[in-house]
Each structure stands twice: as structure tokens, then as C-alpha cells.
Ligand SMILES: O=C([O-])C(=O)C[C@H](O)[C@@H](O)C(=O)[O-]
């Protein structure tokens with residue numbers, strides 16, 4: 001006997017963030033997410049976490065009557081109906097920012113996650129065991145150390161987190177301070193390595209000049225010669241700039257992430273294919289293969305080796321399907337991330353666990369949020385790895401007090417979605433996003 005889906009609760013939440021720089025600008029001191037909880041008549045609760053915006057909150061409301069009152073047995077039909085209704089809102093694009101601006105796919109993922117969590121609890125299986133054709137493929141998932149250049153919080157009057165009076169370790173300190181040089185990036189990497197044991201690192205680029213960012217990679221390589229390293233300027237550079245900056249350091253990189261984008265009548269998929277031919281470097285993307293049609297063109301052009309199929313914008317089942325295709329086609333699956341709480345960490349872990357074959361270490365922003373939480377026991381990164389739970393569903397329990405506090409923080413703010421220009425304007429007067437100009441290169 002399957003339970004009935006009794007109630008959907010939509011809770012927008014906010015957490016604190018450091019002054020992380022990227023092509024979209026500088027992170028505000030807060031990041032905004034949305035938590036969806038589904039209760040069933042058996043007394044279980046399923047959860048999902050996604051980015052939040054007014055469009056996303058409205059999209060979730062739009063699906064409510066298709067969910068409440070249905071049997072958990074029909075969860076796939078529920079998802080199909082939600083998908084159809086959201087498609088009725090018209091086509092969407094991810095946009096040119098570093099983050100994906102679509103509504104429907106995020107809304108579907110939140111509902112899907114909560115449904116899988118509930119279904120898993122009902123059939124007593126972890127979500128990883130239910131996803132994909134094959135279910136669980138591994139018991140541990142590798143994560144990479146996601147490094148950012150950091151703006152100086154003291155140049156703003158914004159409430160960025162400050163180093164604690166008795167820091168646990170260097171990570172507690174460095175993640176709150178300016179970092180704009182190769183030395184500062186290495187200090188971040190060493191501190192993150194000491195706490196989390198990462199074997200691989202990604203540096204977010206699109207901030208300094210391509211050469212200055214290549215110098216950061218040189219310094220990281222010297223400090224961690226065995227790590228898989230990558231640099232991600234989110235397509236800010238021209239093809240020529242990307243080749244010039246990365247060719248000399250290609251032996252230090254495992255892959256280049258979105259090194260170039262659309263230019264002079266060529267699509268990003270075309271320039272990335274040309275970049276691969278000219279450098280021999282494998283490429284990864286979360287910008288030019290963000291749905292199955294785009295992936296088809298990316299594969300046809302041989303533009304991408306590693307699609308970073310973040311479940312938040314591919315759906316959990318879609319992300320695993322990308323993993324299955326990668327495995328069949330001799331490509332490598334990976335996952336992108338945005339700032340997130342611990343519910344998303346669980347979602348990404350289960351998805352990565354269900355992708356067959358060799359996968360690359362997943363991105364996670366969690367190290368920037370570590371210490372905040374919405375669940376009673378966030379998954380931990382140890383030795384660069386996250387254990388995949390064997391408990392039913394996502395294997396997490398919401399901490400109601402923490403959720404309420406994060407919801408109160410959200411309501412105390414005026415922002416309703418991510419805006420990286422606001423904080424950036426403290427560093428450069430009147431700063432505006434330009435998808436083809438690194439954030440601090442404005443002359
Ligand atoms: O791999 C990526 O492109 C990202 O992680 C996108 C994010 O928006 C990142 O740029 C950030 O958090 O600023």
C-alpha cells in the first residue's frame with residue numbers, strides 16, 4: 001500500500017557566503033536557495049533543494065495541485081504532469097551569467113528530489129540505488145576543492161562572515177579574506193586540503209587577466225603536482241586568448257572548463273571544439289551543453305569531453321542519464337555546483353553515486369558554507385571523498401530550527417535571487433556584467 005502525498009511546503013532560505021569572485025561579479029554575503037518538503041500519509045518527509053528566484057517560487061506553486069493528494073505510487077506520472085505544465089510557460093534559456101537562469105528544470109528537480117526521497121523511504125532503498133538503469137555504482141564520491149579568488153570584504157560595508165575568534169584551522173580564516181594572488185590561492189588550496197583532503201582542485205577564473213589566472217595554476221601545480229587541476233573562466237576569453245593562456249600550462253591541467261564562448265558568429269560549441277583541436281586539452285562545460293539537444297551538438301562537434309551535469313539543472317534522472325551516455329560514448333561525467341546547503345550536497349552525492357564508469361571529482365561549493373546547515377548531520381568530505389549513505393531515501397533529516405532560521409534570514413533580506421553585481425560595485429564603481437570581460441579587467 002503506497003501512501004498519499006499530503007502536503008508540499010516551499011521554504012525559501014538564505015545562508016552566508018564569502019566575497020567569491022567570478023565572471024558574474026562578486027558573491028553577496030548571502031546566497032539564496034529554496035527547500036521543498038513533501039509529506040506523505042505514512043508520516044515521512046521528502047526534501048529537495050534548488051536555487052531560488054521569484055520565478056522558481058511561482059513555478060513550484062504552479063505544480064502544487066498536481067502533487068498534493070496523489071499516491072506516491074504514481075510519482076513518475078506526477079513528475080510527467082509537472083513537466084508538461086511547466087513547459088506550457090514557454091521555452092527558456094540558461095542565459096550568459098555563470099549561473100543558470102531557467103525556472104522549469106530547477107522546479108522539476110526540487111519536486112523530483114523530494115519524491116525520490118519519499119519513494120526511497122517507502123521501499124527502504126537509498127536514492128542512489130533507485131536512480132538510472134543500474135542504481136548505485138560506488139559507495140564513495142570524490143569531490144574537488146573548489147577555489148575562488150576573493151574580494152576584500154573590508155572594502156564593503158556588507159556583513160560578510162569574519163574569521164572566528166578561535167579558528168578551527170586555517171580554512172576558517174582564509175575563506176574570509178581577500179585572495180587575488182597566486183600565493184593567496186595556494187594558501188586557500190593548502191587550507192582546504194588540510195581540512196578536507198582534496199586530491200583535485202578547480203580555480204574559478206574570469207576575474208583577472210588570462211595570464212594572471214594561468215600563473216595561479218602554475219603556483220597550484222607547484223604546490224600540488226599530483227592533483228588534477230582545472231581553471232574555469234566561464235567562457236570569458238576569446239578562443240585566441242584561451243589558447244595563448246592555456247597552451248603553455250596544458251601539462252598542468254587535466255581539463256579546461258569553458259575556456260572560451262561564443263564569438264564573431266561562432267557558437268561556444270564551435271569555439272570549444274577549435275580550442276580542443278589547437279591545444280589537445282580536454283574540455284568540460286556547464287555552459288554549452290546544458291540540455292540533451294545541446295549535448296547532442298556538443299558531441300557531434302567534439303567540443304566537450306566532460307559535461308558537468310549538475311542535477312539542479314538537468315534533474316537527478318537527467319544527470320544520471322548524461323552519466324550513462326558518457327560511459328557509453330567514452331566521455332567523462334562530472335557535476336557543476338552553485339552555493340548550496342547540505343540538502344543539495346546529499347542530492348549531488350546520490351546522483352554521482354549512480355553514474356556508471358569513470359567520473360571526475362564533483363564540484364561542490366560546500367566548503368564555503370561548511371558550518372551552516374539545514375539537516376541534522378550534513379554529509380562530510382573526508383580524504384576528498386563523501387560516503388554514500390545506505391539508509392533509505394536521501395539519508396538526511398531536516399533540522400526544523402535551522403530551516404526556520406535560514407527562512408528568517410531570507411525574509412530579512414530584500415534580495416530574492418542571486419545578484420553578483422551589487423557587491424562588485426563596491427570594488428569598481430558602476431560595475432556591470434560583461435560576459436566577455438573578466439570581472440576585474442575594466443580599462
Ligand atoms: O562551474 C561554474 O561555472 C560555476 O560554478 C558557476 C558558479 O556560478 C560560480 O561561478 C560561482 O559560484 O560564482
Ligand SMILES: [Mg+2]
Nearest residue numbers: 232257258286
Ligand atoms: Mg563552470
